[in-house]
Amino acid sequence: MFDLVAQSILSGIGVGAIYGLIGIGFCVIYNASGIVNFAQGAFVMLGGMLTHAGMTKLGLPLPLAAIGAIAIVALSGVALERIVVRPLWNRGSTMFVMILATLAAQIVVERLTLIAAGDQPRTLPVFTDLPPLRVFGFAINFQFLWIVGCSAIVIAGLALFFSSTKTGKAMRACSINRDAAALQGIPVSRMLALAFALSAGLGAVAGILITPTQYTAFNVGVPFAISGFIAAIVGGFGRPLGAFMGGILLGVAQALAIVFLGAAFKNVAALSILLLFLFVRPTGLLGSAK
């Protein structure tokens, strides 16, 4: 029993890291604009699907296909900002309208993917095809190490970007006071496009890392987006590190619910965590950013 619990906590951490990456994507756009981007799930789905397409249709090796997919998804993030968000923004639309528009964009991308690629689920090969490592009797598969390692690198990279680069600081300035940032000569709208690119790229990375352990299809985006969204709320909305911790918490809770209560309780666990935080600690683990 102990082994089973420990093993499922481990796999919960892996899935939770993915939720965390998606949650960070929510935070980056929210901080830059105040918008909750519900098209976040589309980026996750496109990451896996495009990598698969790159490997099967173009015969690319996995690393190239993955990098290509991340780049294309990041560009589609910019496209979302330019085509959907910017026109509404310039017209002075309410936040609610812009959030609904991102939800509409999610549906459009999902349906277009269905038309282009059909509804069959696909998967990616594991990145390192070796038998699981045995550590103290636990099986640790390599994909878990890839997920945790890549997440750690991405988060460290983001932290460095926001704390040490001029562009990162300028993005933070835009989220603190957009007008004051513009008065310093900071191109505010370009920073917003960059936030969408970053966030989309994060979603793609999450989608690529998780696909070998599950599958991907046109409709996997929404469930991932919901989990990432819950992770972001649990972490304190707008707090990237909090979102990551929230993701891990969520992943572990789901894994334990599956072990003790059965697979049907996976979503119950997620919503229970959400409600628990909304009632007991609405500002999340780290306190919300705004």
Added chain:
Amino acid sequence: MSASSTHSRILEVEGLSASYGHVEALRPVNLHVEEGELIAVLGPNGAGKSTLMNAIMGLVPTQGRVTFRGRDVPRRAPAAAAALGIVLVPEGRGIFAPMTVAENLELGAYLLSDKREYARRYERVLSLFPRLKERLTQTAGSLSGGEQQMLAVGRALMSEPKILLLDEPSLGLAPRVIEEILQKLGELNRQGLSIILVEQKAPLVLKLARRAYLLSVGSIAAEIDPRTIKSHDELAHYYLG
């Protein structure tokens, strides 16, 4: 530097108006600033002083024309206005409170990439406001009001502006601190920086400005030499007609 007198006007504002929804907060306004001049914009609360500053920068939708040394200042593009050398220290300072003092100054020089020039400006700002030097690693929000205002001015100076606009820098500060800040502004002006200083209280700008525009309910009511104003009553006369 061109010595020709055709470019003696650094800033020219022609028929500039601005509205919030259907409310016209600024009726068509004309004003100008000569090279190296410090002018004041005076007016009671709600007269439209901040709207005028924001309109010059293009932070609010406007009609009319703003030219900088004969070149059109793009509308609705404050970053482009800043790139031309027009920099506003907004009402309420607009510092980035959660960031450090050093980061705030760094963002003031966002458009500059030359490291040595950056170091020169940094030294210059810190020698003008030595108090900031002791607080470089503190968050800007932890500074006193006066220090925050110095930071806001220092941040603006990091971009080496050609004309500096200040919207009520005295707001909420103790008289002694106001005195200190105004004295620094006078010093900057003597070094050749053109300045528009917005204030509610005329006595504050008497020593600094040779010309002042009086703003009243969104229009320029008069252009005066503030030194000729002897008392508040006399100023009130302009507002009451």
